[in-house]
């Protein structure tokens with residue numbers, strides 16, 4: 039089930055973060071800050087047996103009407119069951135409900151998630167060669183609806 043995160047989920051969200059991204063992760067207190075700032079676009083995916091299997095965060099930006107998908111992650115063992123796509127649908131619906139006009143995101147060009155985003159209608163609008171680190175590039179993708 040996809041639902042809005044609540045405060046009691048944040049420890050489990052951080053566990054997903056470490057599971058999925060290893061050591062290159064947001065610190066645990068970031069999720070409390072994200073919850074306070076963007077709680078209406080912070081979703082979690084409940085797995086079977088009461089586990090928390092994924093999360094997605096949308097964030098506001100300095101550009102009027104533009105939100106960013108800041109992070110999307112599903113535990114390895116729970117992938118390929120539609121949770122990532124369902125989290126994205128929940129995020130996009132919540133973003134649209136706020137009267138925004140587009141969503142942007144950052145993704146490594148080799149990440150299979152690029153296909154997920156393309157299938158949702160995102161298009162590449164930019165590329166930076168040294169974003170995540172030296173010679174570690176990103177694509178910027180955008181989905182416009184307004």
Ligand SMILES: CC(C)(COP(=O)(O)OP(=O)(O)OC[C@H]1O[C@@H](n2cnc3c(N)ncnc32)[C@H](O)[C@@H]1OP(=O)(O)O)[C@@H](O)C(=O)NCCC(=O)NCCS
Nearest residue numbers: 110111112117118119120121122123144145150151154157
């Ligand atoms: C990206 C991620 C969230 C997808 O989660 P998921 O629950 O496996 O995704 P879904 O099962 O909803 O699949 C959604 C679509 O993406 C495709 N997809 C997902 N992972 C894929 C992969 N490794 N290779 C090819 N296609 C993939 C699926 O085939 C599916 O396509 P469909 O829309 O035609 O059915 C997950 O793989 C993940 O956490 N990756 C590591 C973290 C990451 O890179 N996050 C994105 C940062 S930008």
